[in-house]
Amino acid sequence: MNKKNISVSFVGLSSTDVTNSAYLLQTDNFNILLDYGLYQDNDIKKDYLINRHDSKKIKPKKLNAVIISHCNIDHIGKLPYLYKQGCKCNIYMPKGSYKLMQVLLENSAKIMESDADKLKFHYKMNAKPLYNMEDVLTCLSYVKEVSYNCPILLNDSISFEFFKAGHIISSAQILVTIKDKQGMVKRLGYTGDIGSNNLHKYYRFDRENLPYCDVLIGESTYCGNTRNHSSKDIKNDLEKLKRLFEDTLNRDRGKILIPVFSLDRLQKVLSFLYENFADTLKQRIYVDTPLGHKISNVYDYAIWCNRLGYSDCNLWDKVYNWNKVTYIDDYKESMALQRIKEPMIILAGSGMMTQGRSVEWAKWLLPQEKNAVCFCGYSGENTLASEIKDKVPFVKIGKSKIKNKAKICVLNSFSSHACKSELIEYYKDLKFNKLYLVHGNIDSRREFVKILEDEFSKCDKTSKVYIPSYETIIHI
Incomplete structure (x- = not known):
């Protein structure tokens, strides 16, 4: 397995927006989807049309594993659609996610049915729900809950591990490790959504640092917000x-x-x-x-x-x-x-x-x-x-x-996302080769890249920062 045979595709609009998280990790014989969320812009017609469109890179029947960071609907909302299209691989989620996911996906299926009726009535569209309750049940039958800091072997060369994200209850960061026959190791990190360690700790752990990553996919939700969290x-x-x-x-x-x-x-x-x-x-x-x-x-x-x-x-x-x-x-x-x-x-x-x-x-x-x-x-x-x-x-x-x-x-003390200063400190603390910023306003991200590059330079950190586009493909 060489470098060109390990790729990551940004197959959700979280590459350019703050919703529809989805990332596809591929090796020469294994396909892993990290999150698969709904697009949500509160425009019923726009949301419907975008959510019915899938990246051509995603082949549901060829997926070998789906790994989910947490239960927000913009990270899990399209999962039943995968299984409606014939996906049969396991869904790995942080411990304690199953019942939360069940409630949220069942509610999502009901909303889709209602929205389809509204689209037919108001827009004369031949709209059909993206999925139904039966698809939700099929999806749920593949869920496997995994504890934090417990490496899971997916095949002979690929494993993953959940790390605490501090975002909401049962939220995790993901580290995927790939080892070839010669012993060469490559690591992909994905923060999911990360929370503040300065605010309320109700029902969640503090965020912990990810180990070294060759490539890190990092959230930037509040990278443009000037207000800092404080105890x-x-x-x-x-x-x-x-x-x-x-x-x-x-x-x-x-x-x-x-x-x-x-x-x-x-x-x-x-x-x-x-x-x-x-x-x-x-x-x-x-x-x-x-x-x-x-x-x-x-x-x-x-x-x-x-x-x-x-x-x-x-x-x-x-x-x-x-x-x-x-x-x-x-x-x-x-x-x-x-x-x-x-x-x-x-x-x-x-x-x-x-x-x-x-x-x-x-x-x-x-x-x-x-x-x-x-x-x-x-x-x-x-x-x-x-x-x-x-x-x-x-x-x-x-x-x-x-x-x-x-x-x-x-x-101001109930935010579930890390603020701008916390993001800066977190990315300064982590060790990685390349950082790809996702899940944030695109204009704010452009400014944030400059800020991070300046901060990295001050501490002699040589890591590079990038902003991906939809369906960008990178190699690890």
């Missing part, structure tokens, strides 16, 4: 919430909407509220996200599988059974709750308010100054969340023009 953020956020609760719930008798992601963010926020307000909070907390409820139902499985320790397991049990929390599944119940005139806290999906019940709640809450919207971290550009944060006088929700008068609060 002080946690204390500051607690003070913000104390003031917000006093002003909105107790003084103004209003409602507080906290838009959340169903996986990780919901569970972190609930845990933070329990730890700091369990004895003082008088009002009820409503979790208005059916997907978040389902994930919370199986969250203890992921905690126990990762052996996070009795304290984490005990904490989540208390949080999940907190008598101040009510889970809302039925849509009619959610609509009725919006009309109740009493102070309350609502945790509703989705985090950036691109869809989900947080959008419906915004219609009711934004026009009144007594209410508040509390954001937990970054909001993507041109989203409803970013418009509300920018305090524009009116926002458009569906066909309605809504006054944006509610109080705004932004918490």
Whole structure:
């Protein structure tokens, strides 16, 4: 096996965007897919057309292994489609992933069915779901859970190992090692999404450094963001919430909407509220996200599988059974709750308010100054969340023009991604020959390359940094 026979193809749009992660590692007789996520731009037609398109380099029936970094849908969302097309290889995932993946993929299949109906009605397209529940079940039957720091031999010359990523629960970095008959070794590293070691540690491990890699595929999600994470953020956020609760719930008798992601963010926020307000909070907390409820139902499985320790397991049990929390599944119940005139806290999906019940709640809450919207971290550009944060006088929700008068609060300690300075320090610490930046805004990445090259030069690090294009092929 020589250098030219080991290649990596960037077969997902994460090469140029922050979604649709997928990377194909090929040797002369073995094909490994690293992640296989959905493209998500919140444009139903665009998403459908892009997700139906596959890189011609991916041959589902010829794949020998699929290795997944974590359960976010932009990293796992297209897996059932592979098995619909005849893939029969194992899917290797970090310990504790299976039940989370099951909930997320079943939900994705339902959304695809609903979206196909919308495309038929609004765009007169002959749209069919990318996959169905049967495809999800087929996909799940191939899942193998693997512990961190436990090398797995895929064949006589190829092995891989999971390293802690610190992003969300059961998230991992991946190291693939390839050894030829002459004993020459090549290593491919893939960070997946990596988290901050300075912020909340609920239900996850600290990120650990990958060993030496010939080639590293590294995330750059926040490489353009100038705000740095600090342990002080946690204390500051607690003070913000104390003031917000006093002003909105107790003084103004209003409602507080906290838009959340169903996986990780919901569970972190609930845990933070329990730890700091369990004895003082008088009002009820409503979790208005059916997907978040389902994930919370199986969250203890992921905690126990990762052996996070009795304290984490005990904490989540208390949080999940907190008598101040009510889970809302039925849509009619959610609509009725919006009309109740009493102070309350609502945790509703989705985090950036691109869809989900947080959008419906915004219609009711934004026009009144007594209410508040509390954001937990970054909001993507041109989203409803970013418009509300920018305090524009009116926002458009569906066909309605809504006054944006509610109080705004932004918490900074709940990010699940490493910030810019943490990315710089991490890539300075790691040993590799070449770094390919993915999963980030393309313009921000161009500037980040210059920053990293300058930082590497200061510490006499000779590693090179590149930005791949879609379907770029590199050799290890």
